Amino acid sequence: MDQNESNFINLEQKLYQLVDAYRNIKKEKESLKEEIDALKDSLKTSRSEVLKLKDDNDRLKVANAMLGDEEHRRLMKLRVNKLIKELDVCIAQVKKEKG
Numbered sequence: 001m002d003q004n005e006s007n008f009i010n011l012e013q014k015l016y017q018l019v020d021a022y023r024n025i026k027k028e029k030e031s032l033k034e035e036i037d038a039l040k041d042s043l044k045t046s047r048s049e050v051l052k053l054k055d056d057n058d059r060l061k062v063a064n065a066m067l068g069d070e071e072h073r074r075l076m077k078l079r080v081n082k083l084i085k086e087l088d089v090c091i092a093q094v095k096k097e098k099g
Contacts, residue, residue: 065076 061075062079065073065079
């Protein structure tokens with residue numbers, strides 16, 4: 001019976017170690033989930049900030065072009081041409097619907 005008791009005690013110790021390792025892994029998993037959620041929020045905030053900054057940058061370029069800045073004059077011409085093309089497409093669609 002001594003050998004059986006020894007085997008049982010060893011098995012019981014290993015079981016406790018396994019349960020303890022499982023609990024530690026479970027805690028680590030929860031911690032990592034929280035970290036992932038925090039990083040997702042941070043990424044979302046950063047993306048929206050980048051979009052806002054890009055929009056602000058575009059507006060500043062257009063404002064500089066309107067002020068006559070030589071560097072941005074070409075940009076303004078391209079933008080005006082794009083808007084004219086969009087208007088032409090709209091006018092054509094309206095004529096098509098009426099006709």
